[in-house]
Amino acid sequence: MINDEYFLAALRLASGNDPIPGHVSAAARDAYGLRVPGAVTAAPGECAAAGGVRDGEGSHLVRFVTADLTFDLEVTIGDGLIDVAGHISPNPGEGALIDVKTPHLTLSRRITPTGEFAVTGLPPGWLSLVCHRVGQKPVQTRWVRIRP
Amino acid sequence: MSATPDPPGDRDPLVVAAEAAVMRSLVDPDHALQAGRFVLAAARRARHPEAEAVALRAIALAARELGDLRSAEHHLREAIATEDAPPERVAQARLSLVSVRTERGHPRQALHVAALAWSHLSPLDRAKLDTQRAVALARLGRHQEAIAACDRALRVLVTAPGTIDDRRFLAGGLLNRGLVHSYRGHWDAAMRDLTACLEISQRSGLRHLARLSAANLPFLAVRRGDIAGAFKHYREAEDTLFGFPERLATMRADFAGALLAAHLPGEARAMLSLAVPDLEASGAHVALAEARLKLAQVELLTGDPHRARQVAEQAAAELAAQDRTSWLPLANEVVLRARLALEPVTPALVAELVACADELEDDAAHLEGAAALRLVAAEAALALDDHPTASAQLARLTEHAEREEPWAPVGTRLTSLAAEPARTPDIPVPVRQHALALEASLQEDATGAFRAVRTGLSEVSERVETFDDPSLRAHAARAGERLAAFGLGLAVRGGCAREVFEFAERWRAVAAPSHACSPATPDRVRAGLGSGALVEFVADEDALLAVVITGERLALRRVGEVRAVKEAIVRLRYALRRRSAAPRRDPEVCDVGNVEAAGLEVERLLLRPLLAELGDGPLVMVPVGALHTLPWGALPCLRERPVTVTASAAAWVHAREVALSGRGGPPVVVAAAGPALAHAHAEVANVLACHPDGREVPGRTKAVLEALEAADVLHLAAHGVFHARSPLVSGITMEDGSLMAYDLLDIPRSPGLVVLSACNSGMSRAPVEGAPLGLPGAFLAKGSSCVVAGLVPVRDEAARALMSMFHELVATGLPPDAALASAAAKTGETGFACFGAGSRPLY
Numbered sequence: 001m002i003n004d005e006y007f008l009a010a011l012r013l014a015s016g017n018d019p020i021p022g023h024v025s026a027a028a029r030d031a032y033g034l035r036v037p038g039a040v041t042a043a044p045g046e047c048a049a050a051g052g053v054r055d056g057e058g059s060h061l062v063r064f065v066t067a068d069l070t071f072d073l074e075v076t077i078g079d080g081l082i083d084v085a086g087h088i089s090p091n092p093g094e095g096a097l098i099d100v101k102t103p104h105l106t107l108s109r110r111i112t113p114t115g116e117f118a119v120t121g122l123p124p125g126w127l128s129l130v131c132h133r134v135g136q137k138p139v140q141t142r143w144v145r146i147r148p
Numbered sequence: 149m150s151a152t153p154d155p156p157g158d159r160d161p162l163v164v165a166a167e168a169a170v171m172r173s174l175v176d177p178d179h180a181l182q183a184g185r186f187v188l189a190a191a192r193r194a195r196h197p198e199a200e201a202v203a204l205r206a207i208a209l210a211a212r213e214l215g216d217l218r219s220a221e222h223h224l225r226e227a228i229a230t231e232d233a234p235p236e237r238v239a240q241a242r243l244s245l246v247s248v249r250t251e252r253g254h255p256r257q258a259l260h261v262a263a264l265a266w267s268h269l270s271p272l273d274r275a276k277l278d279t280q281r282a283v284a285l286a287r288l289g290r291h292q293e294a295i296a297a298c299d300r301a302l303r304v305l306v307t308a309p310g311t312i313d314d315r316r317f318l319a320g321g322l323l324n325r326g327l328v329h330s331y332r333g334h335w336d337a338a339m340r341d342l343t344a345c346l347e348i349s350q351r352s353g354l355r356h357l358a359r360l361s362a363a364n365l366p367f368l369a370v371r372r373g374d375i376a377g378a379f380k381h382y383r384e385a386e387d388t389l390f391g392f393p394e395r396l397a398t399m400r401a402d403f404a405g406a407l408l409a410a411h412l413p414g415e416a417r418a419m420l421s422l423a424v425p426d427l428e429a430s431g432a433h434v435a436l437a438e439a440r441l442k443l444a445q446v447e448l449l450t451g452d453p454h455r456a457r458q459v460a461e462q463a464a465a466e467l468a469a470q471d472r473t474s475w476l477p478l479a480n481e482v483v484l485r486a487r488l489a490l491e492p493v494t495p496a497l498v499a500e501l502v503a504c505a506d507e508l509e510d511d512a513a514h515l516e517g518a519a520a521l522r523l524v525a526a527e528a529a530l531a532l533d534d535h536p537t538a539s540a541q542l543a544r545l546t547e548h549a550e551r552e553e554p555w556a557p558v559g560t561r562l563t564s565l566a567a568e569p570a571r572t573p574d575i576p577v578p579v580r581q582h583a584l585a586l587e588a589s590l591q592e593d594a595t596g597a598f599r600a601v602r603t604g605l606s607e608v609s610e611r612v613e614t615f616d617d618p619s620l621r622a623h624a625a626r627a628g629e630r631l632a633a634f635g636l637g638l639a640v641r642g643g644c645a646r647e648v649f650e651f652a653e654r655w656r657a658v659a660a661p662s663h664a665c666s667p668a669t670p671d672r673v674r675a676g677l678g679s680g681a682l683v684e685f686v687a688d689e690d691a692l693l694a695v696v697i698t699g700e701r702l703a704l705r706r707v708g709e710v711r712a713v714k715e716a717i718v719r720l721r722y723a724l725r726r727r728s729a730a731p732r733r734d735p736e737v738c739d740v741g742n743v744e745a746a747g748l749e750v751e752r753l754l755l756r757p758l759l760a761e762l763g764d765g766p767l768v769m770v771p772v773g774a775l776h777t778l779p780w781g782a783l784p785c786l787r788e789r790p791v792t793v794t795a796s797a798a799a800w801v802h803a804r805e806v807a808l809s810g811r812g813g814p815p816v817v818v819a820a821a822g823p824a825l826a827h828a829h830a831e832v833a834n835v836l837a838c839h840p841d842g843r844e845v846p847g848r849t850k851a852v853l854e855a856l857e858a859a860d861v862l863h864l865a866a867h868g869v870f871h872a873r874s875p876l877v878s879g880i881t882m883e884d885g886s887l888m889a890y891d892l893l894d895i896p897r898s899p900g901l902v903v904l905s906a907c908n909s910g911m912s913r914a915p916v917e918g919a920p921l922g923l924p925g926a927f928l929a930k931g932s933s934c935v936v937a938g939l940v941p942v943r944d945e946a947a948r949a950l951m952s953m954f955h956e957l958v959a960t961g962l963p964p965d966a967a968l969a970s971a972a973a974k975t976g977e978t979g980f981a982c983f984g985a986g987s988r989p990l991y
Contacts, residue, residue, distance in 0.1 A: 072726075077872060085721070087722070112719065118719040
């Protein structure tokens with residue numbers, strides 16, 4: 001299975017048979033730098049479809065869930081850039097912050113008392129959100145790719 | 149392939165069969181590939197080196213047409229290496245290898261291959277070789293020589309016997325020359341050559357070559373300013389090139405380059421994201437490097453300087469590996485502009501920007517880009533307070549511009565020279581005028597700076613006037629965007645409300661539909677305001693400001709930060725959409741508090757700084773940027789207050805005049821319901837019951853378009869779709885398809901009041917201010933004075949309740965803006981807005 005292949009590849013690498021190209025190491029370091037230590041990962045979940053609305057097409061909806069948090073995201077594509085609006089339930093409480101991350105930048109926003117947040121003008125591409133709550137582990141969504 | 153047209157009967161049947169396969173390769177590559185393999189096997193069995201070499205060449209040409217450059221090169225090299233093959237057959241294989249080597253990224257080697265072939269070719273074959281050398285020369289940036297090679301070749305080919313192969317190279321030579329013309333920006337010459345190529349290849353049954361020339365039409369159409377036509381050509385080319393992935397990808401990449409030049413980076417990005425993987429897969433290194441460079445430019449323009457820098461560096465490495473040094477400054481420009489966006493300005497970076505502008509200037513094809521980059525270098529120098537460097541760079545942009553001599557005695561000049569500056573073709577007018585304005589403001593000559601900006605904007609206006617299509621007008625106007633921003637910044641720093649208002653209106657008029665071009669003075673605005681107020685929003689870089697005009701005052705107020713307001717609007721729209729999409733009785737989402745809180749936040753950021761000025765009468769809002777997407781009715785402080793949204797003060801004055809000229813008597817009301825909605829027909833019945841002279845028409849596009857010609861009021865209850873990327877494709881869903889904004893460009897007139905009871909039907913995107921593109925703008929441009937439409941998704945049932953009440957109120961004599969405000973307050977459905985001028989009652 002795939003894990004065996006990884007294991008064999010790791011053995012080959014470790015024995016020095018197969019030196020790692022420089023750009024691979026650099027990419028690995030970059031990817032490692034994107035992790036949020038100790039974060040709980042929120043996995044994609046099912047979105048409820050809307051009915052009875054006079055809207056010809058829904059916008060881009062994504063949902064991520066953990067045992068105790070649900071992230072609802074809506075991505076709108078404008079003139080080449082994207083706006084992200086979202087809602088976290090149940091409300092993560094006083095002092096909670098949301099980080100909207102792309103591989104190159106992190107934008108921090110306060111979550112409104114009703115659990116909503118928004119960022120605008122992001123480049124399309126990979127996107128992940130981290131919810132920081134007071135006195136609890138951060139929760140990070142999986143990376144999702146938004147295509148323009 | 150031979151230049152001696154012997155009757156086939158006297159010639160070796162194997163060679164004849166192999167040559168037939170060569171001839172077929174362009175017309176039917178799949179079949180030619182089979183035939184070539186068959187002849188090759190036979191030739192090898194018969195030990196016939198000439199037939200073997202020709203068959204290998206046929207296989208190679210077919211493989212190339214099918215997008216497999218590696219296989220093409222492999223078979224051509226085999227043909228060249230065929231033992232005992234006649235030298236002219238080897239030379240012909242080299243002739244074909246020239247373009248394959250070029251496309252695989254080795255134009256220099258291709259020229260070497262051509263030199264080896266030359267001496268063994270007949271004069272006619274030499275002409276054919278010249279058409280192929282031209283491609284390599286063009287890739288190396290040697291455009292003059294490429295054109296000369298084509299000219300020479302075409303003179304010979306025009307008088308050739310006219311075998312299919314002769315015609316193929318004639319058409320191919322025209323194609324190549326047309327492409328070089330287009331590299332040099334000679335669009336009309338390019339169009340001439342490509343059209344001739346298309347004609348010859350269609351007449352000769354060279355279907356594929358016909359497709360190739362057709363594939364360049366999208367690109368050329370954009371360069372000539374016909375974007376709608378370009379997309380039509382693109383769709384045709386997409387169909388005809390199906391099954392030729394490399395050609396399709398190259399076409400998309402070329403098209404993307406043109407879209408990029410036409411200020412459509414979003415469209416260009418979509419094309420390139422389709423093209424780059426296909427080019428990688430087919431090993432077309434030359435086209436790939438160019439596509440990657442364009443992708444880097446797009447990444448920069450769409451706000452991702454990190455990616456732009458990475459992609460540009462990769463493109464630069466690929467271009468350098470292909471010896472294409474003339475392209476390197478373009479890649480370097482992207483890297484430097486990306487660094488400028490990511491890093492603080494340093495003297496070293498300014499020096500690099502200047503050096504890159506100098507390098508770009510060495511190539512005639514890049515003069516405009518060089519000028520634009522020089523302006524950026526001057527601005528960067530100013531950010532460091534390095535006035536000597538800035539002045540030196542500005543001087544290079546303005547040295548040919550004639551200025552009004554400030555010391556000329558009055559009366560000695562008959563005309564103002566500044567109004568008709570000398571044309572220097574290499575420096576785009578907006579760039580030159582921007583440089584003049586910067587020079588003037590460095591000398592603290594505000595009057596001169598404003599004059600330079602105005603002159604530049606009126607030049608842009610003239611170019612905009614050559615287009616009818618609103619999206620083309622808007623995109624053509626973008627050429628003046630940075631210049632306008634500079635002028636607005638000057639006005640804002642001057643702090644005079646009247647000046648800011650005049651300037652904002654001047655810029656909005658550049659792209660506006662022609663009816664809204666006559667300027668509106670504050671006094672003309674006041675004449676129609678009564679007890680109300682007009683608020684014209686402007687964005688000066690990151691700052692949002694507003695000019696407020698009331699009966700007594702004209703004030704300039706700083707509102708706040710563009711980004712904070714935009715995010716608050718995104719949150720409000722999201723809350724409204726969640727509420728409309730929620731399964732009913734879901735208390736978590738149906739909580740009206742979310743919408744209320746989000747509305748209060750927008751209000752706090754956007755209107756609190758202005759409330760003291762606004763009084764309590766009706767409001768006219770002139771949005772900027774994200775404010776075009778704001779459902780004003782959802783702001784608690786505007787509850788029950790009439791609000792009209794307009795593209796500019798001038799557009800509002802015009803719409804009011806249209807409304808006042810309306811005829812007397814009860815209005816003719818026409819209503820139609822779209823498909824797949826439970827409440828649309830009931831809504832139409834309710835609406836018609838409010839008016840004495842009302843009738844229903846079928847919910848089909850033709851019936852609705854016909855109704856537009858006679859009705860005073862049109863009401864549509866249907867699904868709506870908004871396309872941010874191509875706003876004129878946005879439409880209302882009828883039974884037989886979408887009634888799009890595009891469909892309204894040709895109608896003779898439009899009813900005074902249009903009510904679109906549909907989601908998102910009031911949404912617009914404004915590539916430039918003054919010309920929001922969408923359904924409301926399309927109706928207003930055709931003579932409607934007021935459009936009521938939705939800015940967010942609305943629930944079917946809620947729309948029916950709101951609209952029934954709205955029409956009841958209109959029928960009692962309330963003007964549309966007041967009727968909408970009142971109906972929204974009573975039903976709680978706040979997602980609709982009133983566009984144009986809504987203050988005149990219909991009864």
